[in-house]
Amino acid sequence: MRIVSLRVAQFRNYESVELEPHPRLNLVVGPNAQGKTNLLEAIWVLGGARSPRASDPRAMIRFGHPQAVVEARLSLDATGAERDLRLDLRPGGRLFRINGKAITRHADVLGTLAALWFSPDEVDVVRGGPAHRRRFIDLILAQADPLYRAGLLRYVQVLRQRNGLLRAAVKGASASAALLAIWDEELAQSGAELVVGRLGLLRDLAPVASLVYQRMAGDGAPLEVAYQARYDIGPSGSPDAEAVREGLLRRLQALRVAERARGVTLAGPHRDDLVVRAGETDLRHYGSRGQQRMAAVALFVAAWEWMRARLGEAPVLLLDDVTSELDELRRRRLLTVLPAEAQTFITATEASLLEGAGPSPGAPGRTWRVSAGRLELVPGR
Template identity: 40%
Template sequence: MYLKTLHLRQFRNYEEQKVEFTAAKTILVGNNAQGKSNLLEAVELLATLRSHRMARDRDLVKEGEAIAQIHATLERQTGISDLTLTLRRNGRRSVALNGESLRRQMDFLGVLNAVQFSSLDLELVRGGPENRRNWLDTLLIQLEPVYAHILQQYNHVLRQRNAFLKKHQDSVGAQGFAPLHQELAVWDAQLATTGTRVIRRRDRAIQRLAPIAAAWHANISGSTEVLQIKYAPNVPLEQNQPEEVQQAFLTKIQQRAVAESYRGTTLVGPHRDEVELAINQTPARQYGSQGQQRTLVLALKLAELQLIEEVVKEPPLLLLDDVLAELDPYRQNQLLDTIQDRFQTLITTTHLSSFDSQWLNSSQILFVKAGEISTK
């Protein structure tokens, strides 16, 4: 797939900016806080309807404006698509494909595929479980766009159930536990049904990704280290059959019922899952240097690229946000050699000295300053 044009209106610090991409690799050069990352974020939003910065829509709209718009023209083997995402400071976002408004945002997903790799991704190793859940969910949305709807359903039930628990938290001691338990049963059933769909898809995705990432990791580390990725769901997953997962879910809810009622929050479900990353059977967070952690993240990103390409039958875009400065020359070369012209790549950097002349000669170079992009 090839991103031909990107048009930003009132998005982040861009007033009105149109970019035409003329090469497989585009290098965006500029000082910090000029808008380089914002441009990559716009592409990421078109691919996943999510931002790894986790910003609210109102934060994406330029200061003083009510509406922002991202429009792109994308060429795929099946033809050319026009994508439009409209963001509102006060109101719901909307999407359009080839000029036609879509009622379901899910139908917008899967048209453009992209893998984002930024310096923030080191939090995949160092940060808490939420970082890894968000990473896995973003990948799954691209592999299986219906997953966005499944996750939304689960989060909706979770919010409702939490509100119920919070509301009745103080009354548990007075009325005893039984009346509360009866009313909760309705939410329990919905939580188990929607949560099971999330768990099974996460499990399937990790099973597909883990061997690919391990192979990349062995390649980059010179086979001196073994990467293991394991999905550790909050609900026991001995079988991947829906009925069995659902039953395990309900059993665990019953076990934690008293604790949930006193704490006023849901303690069981995929919002508490973990993705365990280990190098040579030692948790990666405790293991070795930043260089080794960067190798792990690089292996994960290369595995994402490969898996998406296998599933969608076309290479996704690669968005590299100020990441080359984070990698030593060996890892830089591993990454750049893998990319070649196989993946359309947008790279942000503060200076061009990270690139050899061959790369510079074959890349489109754009300069970004205060929300304006120029060729010189």
């Protein structure tokens, strides 16, 4: 998948810019607070994902303007067909169009422009709380698997209904055992489908991430990624939905008194976690910042490989300021593990921080310099 052309208008500090990205490597350089990250954010939200920097669309609209527009022409790897994608950001929400047709459900846009975003904050997929890791695997699966995306929406709806029943019980309303049992079954069934999808992803992701991590770290400690649930999920290597459903159902029944007291569902995929280790070291608690960052990058590169295999299309890579906290050796190693087949956008304050980017030192590409929301193509690349 490639972005053939991109237009961004009234988005953040951009009045209007148009560019034709290189099919492989695109370097975006300039001082801080000039708009480098804004450009990557525009691509990211065009793909249907929520902005990592703003929950309200109004924050992305240029001050004094009624709406922002991001549109792109995409070329698909498998067929060479082209697809037009447009996003209108308004104070009341987002409107997507694919080939001119309005899309009523935002979830249906995911996967149209498959992408992975990595910034300094994304190291929280290793060092942050469980929600960061759940969001990471859910977004990968939601972009690549429509069935998982539908299952995730269904699980959220069931969880909301069950929590509402439990909250009502806390306030003294009647919550019959029979009614709770019905929602237990619904939650266990839909939750089991999510867990099986996640386990399947990790089974494919973990060995690739370990290889990438070792190439960057330069040592023999393998990276391990394990799924952590507080209920029986059976053998993780061969996930079985029925075994997970029964394990979750038993756990919900055991937690019945505690849930009625607290008014919230205490077990399920919405509370599960991943454990990321290098050898015997739990990187969340005991890893160095360098180890945590390399492990996070390794997970994202492995996710790219998985999505390409699953979609038959190479996702676009958006790498925001990924080299800033690495020494020169690790920076070079990081740049060499990036997939050569990906259309990649990388930002940095100085072009020298990206020396060696791409599959070879002389890799073709384009470089843009950003200043106050204006893009200038740098000659020579």
